[in-house]
Amino acid sequence: MSSETGPGGRRALPLIRQVSRFLTPVLMRLPVTANQVTVASLVAGLAASALVAVGGRPASLGGGVLLFVSYVLDNSDGEMARLKNQATRFGERFDGFTDWVVHAAFFAALGYGVASMRGGDPWIWLGAAAAAGATLNYAIRGAIEMRRASGRGSAEPKARMSGPRGSPAGALQWVVFAFRELARADFCFIFLALAVFDATWILLPAAALGAQAYWATALIHWADEFQA
Secondary structure, three states: OOOOOOOOHOOOOHHHHHHHHHHHHHHHOOOOOOOHHHHHHHHHHHHHHHHHHHOOHHHHHHHHHHHHHHHHHHHHHHHHHHHHOOOHHHHHHHHHHHHHHHHHHHHHHHHHHHHHOOHHHHHHHHHHHHHHHHHHHHHHHHHHHHHHOOOOOOOOOOOOHHOOOHHHHHHHHHHHHHHHHHHHHHHHHHHHHHHHHOOOHHHHHHHHHHHHHHHHHHHHHHHHOOOO
């Protein structure tokens, strides 16, 4: 059993999946499609961004709750697509597009909101840098998918990047794994915790650097996709 697996063999990370697995059965009984759930996730994420742009603890807490809702729905849509046999190429691309829009808008809004409360344009630039990093990551992954569609890229990462059962195979990869699972998949929990203490500004320099590290890591990890 890898360290990412909890009791009974269930994956402990990402934490958000521990919530979505309770919501998905409820959504399955409603007359909604997986793509409609994705749209709901997008709306919740953009509403969260609008609140965060206001600045201050109450707005940040409200934005954090909406971001949490967006994350849960974003996990449930894929689970629904598989269970209802609604998985399509369009749905997959729409889900990726939604993730990009929500994260780019959220970090840009966070920079504006922090600047309005603390003063200073650097906060706005940090938010813009994080949004730009999210955009670069989306573009790189889009380019990878295009090369796969042309038959010139491998469908899976190199085996050397993982250990037994897909677990990280070294200290560096454990760092990458933790960054991926916590800073990306479970980011909503991090934001909510910081919002309680009115310390969401901490995320801006971390996100401005981390977003660049994320797309750079993805590019290095999939470097063979760009070889002729």
